[in-house]
Amino acid sequence: MIAFRIQAIVDNCTRPAKEPLATEAGLSYWIEYGDKNLLFDTGHKEAIQKNLPLLNRKLNQIDGIILSHGHYDHTGGMTWVMEELNKDIPIYAKASVTDPVWSERITGMAYAGTDPEILAPIQKNLHAIESVEEIMPGFFLVPRASQRFPQPESSKFLFEGEEGHLLPDSFRNECFVVVQRPEGIVVLSGCSHQGIANIVDKAQTLFPNQPVVSVIGGFHLQGRKPDFKERPETIDAVARFLQRQVVGTIHTGHCTSVPGFERLQTILGDQVDYFYAGDVLEL
Known part of the structure; x- marks a missing residue:
């Protein structure tokens, strides 16, 4: 069996007893899969730069980068990462990952995409992912979720296109990971703007005879505007879906938010935990 570990490098939260890890509104995971090391997203700004050495991780050990989508809180660390790397490595993402995207805030519309200075190196x-691709044995990148279930209500505040000609975000720049394990499949998502139910549903469609043994990532249940969060009954519906479809543990954080996690926990109990910066999963 191929060894598979994930460590949260960047998240909004860390455990109080942990080393003095930096936190920020962002996400980055270090994936060990067999003899390969992958960086899944890079956080927002400085946290990845501070946390990697604290967690005994060396950037020159990575063999590739996966960008789950193009929002700045997942690609912002790329500026430092690309400056520090002394080798060319594949960046797995949708071709549209560098397209301009926007977020409606209290103060108006704000650019929410990747720093223009890092677009050329990306x-x-x-390595554009436009169809399901097995980049390592049993390790798949999936370019699109299903559309059977509602997207998060908060996704309506996100847009794509050029300034002055914006359209509701289609999230065509978003991809996710499915990993086959002996017991079933593991689903890994960044922000789940298309809806974690749609992401899990797509994974089940691709691997119909394999149970979902774990779901990991952010579920986009809260954001920067006061009303940029899900209603309690919507979070409850997500929790019940995951309770029905996932046979193992759910590890969430980042845009799920602590209140969102606590609401999920009222239904899922110990089946869900918060995946804090510094935590490690053996899968």
Whole structure:
């Protein structure tokens, strides 16, 4: 069996007893899969730069980068990462990961995409994912979720296109990971703007005879505007879906938010936990 571990490098929260890890509104995971090391997203800004050495991780050990989508809180660390790396490595993402995207805030519309200064290095090393692709044995990148279930209500505040000609975000720049394990499949998502139910549903469609043994990532249940969060009954519906479809543990954080996690926990109990910066999963 191929060894599979994930460590949260960047998250909004860390455990109080942990080393003095930096926190920020962002997400980055270090994936060990067999003899390969992958960086899944890079957080928002400085946290990845501070936390990697504290967690005994060396950037030059990574063999590739996966960008789950193009929002700045997942790609912002790329500026430092690309400056520090002394080798070209593949960047797995949708071709549209560098397209402009926007977020409606209290103060108006704000650019929410990747720093323009890092677009060229990303495009130079981009390995575009436009169909389901097995990049390592049993390790798949999936370019699109299903559309059977509602997207998060908070996704309506997100847009794509050029300034002055914005459209509701289609999330065509979003992808997710499915990993086959002996017991079933593991689903790994960044922000789940398409809806974690749709992401899990797509994974089940692709691997119909394999149970979902774990779901990991952010579920986009809260954001920057006061009303940029899900209603309690909507979170409850997500929790019940996961309770029905996932036979193992759910590890969430980042845009799920602590209140969102606590609401999920009222239904899921010990089946769900918060995946804090510094935590490690053996899968």
